[in-house]
Amino acid sequence: MDRLRFGWWLPVFLMIVAAMACSLPASGPSVPTLPPVSPGTRVPTLPPPTSTFTPTATFTPTDTPPPTDTPLPTDTPTVTPTNAPPPPPPPTATPASTGPLQPVGAGWHLEGDPVFDAERNVAVHPIHIDVTGGNGVYTYYREGEQLPGPSFQMEWVVCTLAGTNIRVESGDGQSLEFTIGFRAFCPTPFGCNNCTPWSP
Secondary structure: OHHHHHHHHHHHHHHHHHHHHHHOOOOOOOOOOOOOOOOOOOOOOOOOOOOOOOOOOOOOOOOOOOOOOOOOOOOOOOOOOOOOOOOOOOOOOOOOOOOOOEEEEEEEEEOOOOEEEOOOOEEEEEEEEEEEOOOOOEEEEEOOEEOOOOEEEEEEEOOOEEEEEEEEEEOOOOEEEEEEEEEOOOOOOOOOOOOOOOOO
């Protein structure tokens, strides 16, 4: 009885296996062919199909910082100062003293003829201060006011006694004071003394 049941089931099983084999794709893995089975023989268990797919390495993204924008060079204008003051001159050595500060002659002289102003009855006398000694670097003062140099103009009423105080300072610390005094210009023949020429 058992043999009859087994003989009936075996053809059905073979038909199922054949149908499964026909349904497989042509390019798939091959299915092993079963040998013919005789009655009373146990059907071997089919091994599980093996896959021929080989996994490949997967790509793992890395954190790459985004590119930074490189700043473009800017044109910086070069500012050239205009109307800049000239650099100061280098310091010079102070001259050495050549001796005591003293006047030359009277300490002054006329640099030209006086100019007579008849409307105001005055005369303008061009005066030059003469000193020597010290270190040669002089500063001139008249009645306490600094003069631009050794020359100045002295205005005085004609035919009267003129006078003014002079001070000279030397760069080495010496100082000299004296008075310029003379008879102011008298035009001729007006005011002349026996018509002799005027002299200070």
